[in-house]
Amino acid sequence: MVDSPRSRSITIVNEDPSRLILVTESVVKRLKGASQAKPQTSRDTLHSVSSGPDISSKKNDTLTAREEELLEIEGYWMDRLQSMDDxxxxxxxxxxxxxxxxxxxxxxxxxxxxxxxxKCFLNIKDIIECYKENPKQTLKCNKEMEAFSECLDNLYVEDCH
Structure with a gap:
């Protein structure tokens, strides 16, 4: 087996030309095949890699169109919320x-x-107060419910006699 240099191929598909890919100078040199005799550190300057013509004007047009579209969507949902509230x-x-x-x-x-x-009306107030104090523990209001039930039973017995 012979040691042969490997060649790597990297393909980046950039479907949105408004987005740039930033790479350091050393990466650009390596991609171009320059020697790696002197590796650089964090002082590497960033280069933008782009395919296609200048996109700055297209980018502004796209942003403006998106902002207008978002404003229309926001208006639609604000109208829907107002309608639901009404x-x-x-x-x-x-x-x-x-x-x-x-x-x-x-x-x-x-x-x-x-x-x-x-008398029974006051029992109802006691029950409501107990439910407010114990919203998730209604069994704690059992005493108040029994008093109300007894009051109603007494009223029924009084009305029958």
Whole structure:
């Protein structure tokens, strides 16, 4: 076997001519086949390797077109978000009106439950307070739920007699 120098071939496909590849002077010399007698250190100057004509004007045109396209897309999504927000607000107002109507209808049919049975109403407030204090541990509110249930049972027994 004979020691023969190896030749390496590197092919870089640059599909976007606006992007340059930066290489040091020593890499350029090696690519051109110059001798490596004196390796250089970090003082190597950077060279840009590009294929094709001057691209600076094309790059600016491309950036401007991209910025305009991004602004159009941003405007589209801002309009969509505003539309969704308006729809949500409208639905929320409808739900509030529907709830108020239902409450008025209930009070017209059955009267004000809180005024009729204030003891049980206070139990409901205790339950709500407990749920707020323990949002992920609802079993801690078992005592309040039992008191409310007992209150309702007592009201039922009183109404039957």
């Amino acid at each position: 729809n949500h607000t409208r639905m929320n107002h409808l739900a509030e009106k529907d709830m108020e109507r239902s409450l008025a209808d209930y009070e017209r049919k059955f009267g004000n439950a809180a005024a009729a049975h204030p």
